[in-house]
Amino acid sequence: IEPVLETAARITARLEESRLVVSHAVNLSVLKAGIYTAEFSYPTNFNVTDVRGANVEDWKATAGKLKVNFTQRVLGVHRLDLVLEQAHKSFPAQITVDAVRVTGATKETAFIGAASAAGIRLKTDTLTSAREIPIAQLNQRAGDEALAFTAEAPDWKLALATERLPARVVAEVFNLVTVGDGLVGGSATIRFGILNQGVQEFKVRLPAHWKNVEFTGPNIRRKELGSAGVPPVTNIWTISLQDKAWGGYTLVVTYDYQFDPKKAVLDLAGAHCEGVERETGSLAVTAAANLKLQPKPAAEPLRAIDQTELAETDR
Numbered sequence: 001i002e003p004v005l006e007t008a009a010r011i012t013a014r015l016e017e018s019r020l021v022v023s024h025a026v027n028l029s030v031l032k033a034g035i036y037t038a039e040f041s042y043p044t045n046f047n048v049t050d051v052r053g054a055n056v057e058d059w060k061a062t063a064g065k066l067k068v069n070f071t072q073r074v075l076g077v078h079r080l081d082l083v084l085e086q087a088h089k090s091f092p093a094q095i096t097v098d099a100v101r102v103t104g105a106t107k108e109t110a111f112i113g114a115a116s117a118a119g120i121r122l123k124t125d126t127l128t129s130a131r132e133i134p135i136a137q138l139n140q141r142a143g144d145e146a147l148a149f150t151a152e153a154p155d156w157k158l159a160l161a162t163e164r165l166p167a168r169v170v171a172e173v174f175n176l177v178t179v180g181d182g183l184v185g186g187s188a189t190i191r192f193g194i195l196n197q198g199v200q201e202f203k204v205r206l207p208a209h210w211k212n213v214e215f216t217g218p219n220i221r222r223k224e225l226g227s228a229g230v231p232p233v234t235n236i237w238t239i240s241l242q243d244k245a246w247g248g249y250t251l252v253v254t255y256d257y258q259f260d261p262k263k264a265v266l267d268l269a270g271a272h273c274e275g276v277e278r279e280t281g282s283l284a285v286t287a288a289a290n291l292k293l294q295p296k297p298a299a300e301p302l303r304a305i306d307q308t309e310l311a312e313t314d315r
Helices: none
Strands: 006-017 019-041 047-053 054-060 065-087 094-098 105-116 121-128 129-132 145-151 156-162 168-179 183-195 201-205 213-215 219-226 234-244 248-258 272-274 280-286
Touching: 006 094, 047 054, 105 156, 121 129, 121 145, 145 168, 168 248, 168 272, 183 201, 201 248, 213 219, 213 234, 234 248
Parallel strands: 006 105, 168 280
Antiparallel strands: 006 019, 019 065, 047 065, 054 065, 094 156, 105 145, 121 156, 129 145, 168 183, 183 248, 201 234, 201 272, 213 248, 219 234
């Protein structure tokens, strides 16, 4: 009596920044006679990185063939988890997901879900022996799966177009200026809101008369005045981070400069963010007790507000 093999697979393909990981949860049905070894064929442009399951003794993958040995005879339904990976030196414009076939199987079906890391969008390109289904029809759906497919033919293949989403950045800046006797000290708290994509670099334009400038924030790798192709005299600082910031980031700039305290006219210009969709913020001024400040009328886009209108954290 020869064994009869059937498989029903639940597959998740997940595209990350530098690799594609395809997880195959295979329900292997062994009917009529038991087996001690199962052989799979897999796409040669992938590497098999893990094989798990009850009674798995060892496994070996070479040249598109995966051989799995069991510790005892397998009969009935047996669950195997296979993980295949494909490394990418550069971001691919398209990814392809192929079937993993069981040698000698008489029936092979699959449900496939496609997911991507934050900042990456997937779209259906071409399908071979597979069809797209609503995402709600996937069983055991992972939270980030966005596309779903089903295949009832064993030699299915699907190609997905990829897109790296552009970052959308908005900024809110709180400028606090303290006027002392001959010295102005200040800070600019810049709160970036980041959507769609992570950001690893920020550009901030500072007034030229600010001295002793310091930047404080998480994971700052370097701070440079100017950037490639831009002369430093523009007073645009480039702040580079060790890793991408997602969702939001807070950068604090501190500075000071001297002035003549006798009827001086102070330029209280603030920090501004380059390359953001929108910038809003506020400016607050405090002074030493022996100084009198006489503000000039506020011009657009500035308008005078009551100090109680400042955000609680800024007050």
